[in-house]
Amino acid sequence: MARVHSLVAAVCLLALPLSAESINDAVTSFELDNGMQVVVVEDHRAPVVQQMVWYKAGSADEPIGSSGVAHFLEHLLFKATDTLDSGEFSATVAANGGQDNAFTSYDYTAYFQRVAADRLELMMQMEADRMVNLRLTEDNIATERDVILEERNMRVENNPRSLFNEQLNAVQYYNHRYGVPIIGWKHEMETLSLENALAFYRTYYAPNNAILVVSGDVDPNQVRRMAEATYGLVPANPDLPDRLRTQEPPQSAERRLIYKDPRVAQPYISRSYLAPERNSGAQEKAAALELLATILGHGTTSFLTEKLQFEQPVAVYTAAFYSGTSLDETTFDFLVVPSEGVSMGDAEAALDVALNKFLRTGVDAEQLERIKMQMRAAQIYARDNVDGVANRYGRALTTGLTVEDVQAWPEILQAVTAEQIMAVAREVLRPESSVTGWLMSDDEVTQ
Amino acid sequence: MKLVCAALAWLALSLPALAEVKIQDITTPAGIDAWLVEEHSIPFTALELRFRGGTTLDAPGKRGAVYLMTALLEEGASELDSREFARALESLAASFSFDASDDSVSISARFLTENRDQVLALLRDAIHSPRFDPDAVERVRAQVIASLQNDTKNPDSIARQTFSKRAFGDHPYGSDGEGTIESVSALTREDLQQAHRDVFARDRLYIGAVGDITPEELGALIDKLLGDLPATGRAIPGAADVQLTGGVTIVDFDTPQSVAIFGQRGIERKNPDFFAAYVLNQVLGGGSFESRLMNEVREKRGLTYGVYSYLAPKDLAAVYLGSVASANDRIGEAMSVIRQEWIKAATQGVTEEEVEAAKTYLTGAYPLRFDGNGQIASILAGMQMDGLPIDYIATRNDQIDAVTVEDVNRVAAELLDPDGLRFVVVGQPVGIEETTN
Secondary structure (H helix, E strand, C coil), X not given: CHHHHHHHHHHXXXXXXXXXXXHHHHEEEEECCCCCEEEEEECCCCCEEEEEEEECCCHHHCCCCCCCHHXXXXXXXXXXXXXXXXXXXHHHHHHCCCEEEEEECCCCEEEEXXXXXXXXXXXXXXXXXXXXXXXXXXXXXXXXXXXXXXXXXXXXXXXXXXXXXXXXXXXXXXXXXXXXXXXXXXXXXXXCCHHHHHHHHHHHCCHHHEEEEEEECCCHHHHHHHHHHCHXXXXXXXXXXXXXXXXXXXXXXXXXXXXXXXXXCCCEEEEEEEECCCECCECHHHHHHHHHHHHHHCCCCCHHHHHHHHHCCCEEEEEEEECXXXXXXXXXXXXXXXXXXXXXXXXXXXXXXXXXXXXXXXXXXXXHHHHHHHHHHHHHHHCCCHHHHHHHHHHXXXXXXXXXXXXXXXXXXXXXXXXXXXXXXXXXXXXXXXXXXXXECCCCCCC | CHHHHHHHHXXXXXXXXXXXXXXXXXXXXXXXXXXXXXXXXXXXXXXXXXXXXXHHHCCCCXXXXXXXXXXXXXXXXXXXXXXXXXXXXXXXXXXXXXXXXXXXXXXXXXXXXXXXXXXXXXXXXXXXXXXXXXXXXXXHHHHHHHHHHXXXXXXXXXXXXXXXXXXXXXXHHHCCCCCCHHHHHHCCHHHHHHHHHHHCCHHHEEEEEEXXXXXXXXXXXXXXXXXXXXXXXXXXXXXXXXXXXXXXXXXXXXXXXEEEEEEEECCCCCCCCHHXXXXXXXXXXXXXXXXXXXXXXXXXXXXXXXXXXXXXXCCCCEEEEEEEEEECCCHHHHHHHHXXXXXXXXXXXXXXXXXXXXXXXXXXXXXXXXXXXXXXXXXXXXXXXXXXXXXXXXXHXXXXXXXXXHHHHHHHXXXXXXXXXXXXEEECCCCCCCCCC
């Protein structure tokens, strides 16, 4: 035991150099005349650069009936433009020794290339080109729609856990598009048309709806010059709509689902609660929720692991998740995988007993200090992964946050008190805004 | 056209020099070798330890012992039980990860300069004095069994295991290193202690380190950490026979999309033609959108989200593998296109243009791998395990550039074996027959 005490004591002596050479020092941001925002994250250790262009348009911005069109369009952006043949974008990246891809989420769609630093301007030319010059054909639509349907097969139809999650999400949100899967409902994906894709493209793909994030061995002034010579030439879309979404009404009914699938080998319980997200200038609640998730369900030392895996071993795995980087209301989630021979009902009851106990006993001060210590250290480790930092800015700036919000976040996390964590726990962990799901194989009885 | 011309003009320029990775080959006072890249700009170090042998070191009837033993290293050591150990590690803001794969047990550690000695004391305990407390053993055993249960209903796992069994039979490569539900259930604490003695020894150790540490500091650290490991461990099994034959194996599984793994005999890392084969694979089915398989199966026909092939030169056998997934009524067509491409590349070869494009991609993508201290430490340990020279990073792209279309096509004719290509399909594929052999 003496060892532990000396280790804990040592923590107090650590004075991590937060202000000196923080990752923030490597970040520059500015805006082009057409409204395109630019963020540059410098790292000169290797002559490599990553360009990302993030559009403030994701699946939650899709028109009703066209679920999946944001992601479908993401695939179609690799087809022909006025100056490039279909497939030539990626072929050119590859011919320059680079790698490229793209991804779509609820609130954004992003495209990226990783290349040698001296290839950046070419990447910018091509990315600026496909922002407005895409030339799609009916043939592209038919083939690529088959590809996204196979992608859905792979990610969702072949995976009972994904099917279960779709059902849970759809029930969590009564009125917000976060209840519709990013990849789309299958029956709507099957009907996506050229017109659907082009309408989304013309509405949202414009410099005044995009953020350029460049990370790696670059000089911010050169990035500005190159961005002005490429993206700067693309006119803003004066008709860009405001980003208004249907919002959730008050949620006042606890919901329960049972999803059965013969392909389930390991049943588990999922519980989600509607939760506030990070908002510009008001991130304190989200910071408290982030700490709450870590305290309750991240790893061996977390509260739920202690209660459900050590004290009373009813679960083989427990976890809590919260991701506050979201334009609208997000969720706070729990997962409990019952031990062999423990019923779903007993495992769920143990989760509730543990959560109630936590609400009564409060935060362990030592645990909170360890978590904060790790968060401080994460800023040192972050300097080793500037592409990860670039990602963080892209996600934040497409979900209503500013560069200042991103830079303030670590200090806001450090300032969170045990009282704030308990207050937000009581506010968010309300049964009336929760969905509890049991994923089971179809030969099991429910009680 | 303007953009295309710009692209071609760029190509004419020579590719940039690789970031200089200055590797120092150090030998510690106790005589242990390690490769180090000093990188003092960020105050932390990434350390990668590899012990050759991995899960092939499981004793007969003890499948999964090495895997379970490795998973238990962070579950209590010396005076600390599982939770005390985790809390101590968190307090120091360091991270350890332990993994057991077919050919090695790897330990990746990341720690700040300011508390390096305390972290290393913890890591030393984890490696030398894991407790294997009965409650920790049962807890982690239950987690491994839960994962094995999931595998029994996961089409990707079923395909992988069925393929391995066909390829390697009773050799350890022929079964899952995590073990079976039966074998893991039967493992005793003594089995884990034996696995621990079997794995950790100096005669199979490879070390890469990158970060804020000098050669002298690293030497002292390694000696403290590993100096008193035993000289030898369990003998590593002999080479595995690749028993693959051409044909189709179907595993019936009720799911909408069939998953297929395909493969044939491969080529060893040490073979002088390895780079020619590597370029060939890049053209045929390498990871980019440009490969023939991706183009024919996805871009032209929309039959899949992804189709890939890759060389898998393991320590004890070499195979050439690939994977594809398509709806049950379309997998047959996808497989037939893949088989046609295999035949076409074997008989007609590839074009000079394709070879040049693949070489440009491979040489250009190489520097992108050196992406952070942990990644580089892992590359350094891997290079040593593969017996590569210390100047390999500087010469690797020249070796790729030296590959000619003649080399590639000679190797394509020798290596690609359409008649020896085995498909294992899991799902309910329509219109394809299982072969009898």
